[in-house]
Amino acid sequence: MPHSINSDVCEGIALCVEACPVDCINIGRGLNKKGxxxxxxxxxxxxxxxxxxxxxxxxxxxxxxxxxxLQKN
Ligand code: SF4
Ligand code: SF4
Structure with missing residues (x-):
């Protein structure tokens, strides 16, 4: 089962993006509830x-x- 990112908890630090071995983490549109x-x-x-x-x-x-x-895109 794939992993997910809770859009409104994520802070956009992007350590996951650099670490993912298959490049499957993408930036969402706009800002989340935390801004x-x-x-x-x-x-x-x-x-x-x-x-x-x-x-x-x-x-x-x-x-x-x-x-x-929980995951917006
Ligand atoms: S971008 Fe990735 S590493 Fe950063 S807070 Fe969101 S889920 Fe965590
Ligand atoms: S690092 Fe990438 S491939 Fe691995 S669980 Fe996270 S999103 Fe999926």
């Missing part, structure tokens, strides 16, 4: 390696399951 940039994971190309979850410094921003309702 920061945010990223989203492409569910169809995510290989579920968990690297994004490990490197993200923001608690709750990366979720280790597919949660389309």
């Amino acid at each position: 920061t940039k945010y990223f989203y994971i492409n569910f169809s190309t995510c290989i579920d390696c968990g690297v994004c979850f490990a490197v993200c410094p923001v608690k709750g921003a990366v979720i280790d399951e597919e949660r389309p309702e």
Whole structure:
């Protein structure tokens, strides 16, 4: 099951983007509820390696399951 990014928890720091081995994390449009940039994971190309979850410094921003309702793009 792919990982997800909770759009309104993400702070747009992008450590996950650099760390993802398959380049499946993209920047979202506009700003989230915190007023920061945010990223989203492409569910169809995510290989579920968990690297994004490990490197993200923001608690709750990366979720280790597919949660389309929390992830905007
Ligand atoms: S998910 Fe975490 S590491 Fe990735 S952009 Fe958001 S805050 Fe940064
Ligand atoms: S689980 Fe792995 S492949 Fe999927 S978005 Fe995170 S770093 Fe990329």
